[in-house]
Amino acid sequence: MSYTASALSFMFENLGKPVVFTGSQIPFCEVYNDARRNLLVSLIFAGMCEIPEVTIFFDQHLLRGNRTKKFDSLGLNAFDSPNFPPLATLQNDIKIRHDLTRHQPQSRFRIHTNLKSNIAVLHLVPGFDDGFISHISHAKLDGLVLHLYGTGNAPSKKDSLLRSLQDVADKGTAVVAVSQCMRGSVDL
Numbered sequence: 001m002s003y004t005a006s007a008l009s010f011m012f013e014n015l016g017k018p019v020v021f022t023g024s025q026i027p028f029c030e031v032y033n034d035a036r037r038n039l040l041v042s043l044i045f046a047g048m049c050e051i052p053e054v055t056i057f058f059d060q061h062l063l064r065g066n067r068t069k070k071f072d073s074l075g076l077n078a079f080d081s082p083n084f085p086p087l088a089t090l091q092n093d094i095k096i097r098h099d100l101t102r103h104q105p106q107s108r109f110r111i112h113t114n115l116k117s118n119i120a121v122l123h124l125v126p127g128f129d130d131g132f133i134s135h136i137s138h139a140k141l142d143g144l145v146l147h148l149y150g151t152g153n154a155p156s157k158k159d160s161l162l163r164s165l166q167d168v169a170d171k172g173t174a175v176v177a178v179s180q181c182m183r184g185s186v187d188l
C-alpha cells in the first residue's frame with residue numbers, strides 16, 4: 001500500500017480530489033476487526049474533507065501517501081510517517097492539520113504514466129564489498145538508491161567506491177542517498 005500510494009502521489013499532478021487508501025490487519029469477516037472503522041473513516045475523508053492528495057488512513061491517522069511506511073505486521077497501528085506528522089488524527093472527532101495539507105491546485109490535472117522501473121536499491125552494511133557497485137555500473141539503471149548508515153555514513157575513504165559511484169552517475173543514472181534510520185536525515 002505504501003509503494004502504491006507513493007507512486008500515485010507522483011503520477012497524479014495537480015490532484016484536486018482526495019485519494020484515500022486503507023486496509024486492515026484483521027480481515028473484515030472476523031467478528032472483531034479494524035476493517036469496518038478504517039473503511040468508514042476513509043470514506044469520510046474521501047467524501048467530506050478537502051484534502052487534495054493521495055493518503056493512507058490506518059488506525060487513527062491519515063498519512064501523506066509518499067511519506068508512509070509499514071512498521072508493524074501485526075499491530076493495528078501498522079503504518080507511520082517518519083519525519084512528517086499525520087495530516088489528520090481520529091480522536092473523539094477528526095482533527096485535520098490544514099497547515100500540512102496540500103492546497104487546491106491552480107493548474108489542470110495530469111497523469112504521468114512514463115515511470116522508470118529500472119532502479120536498484122542497495123542496503124549498505126559494515127564490511128560492504130564496494131566492488132559490487134562497479135559490477136552494477138555496467139547495467140543500464142535509471143536510478144540507484146543507497147541506504148546508508150545513520151546520518152548517511154558510508155565507507156567514503158574507499159576511493160574505489162567513490163569512483164564506482166561517479167561512473168554510475170556519469171552514465172546518467174540518478175544516485176540518491178537515504179538513511180537506514182526511520183527518523184532523521186542524511187548529512188553527507
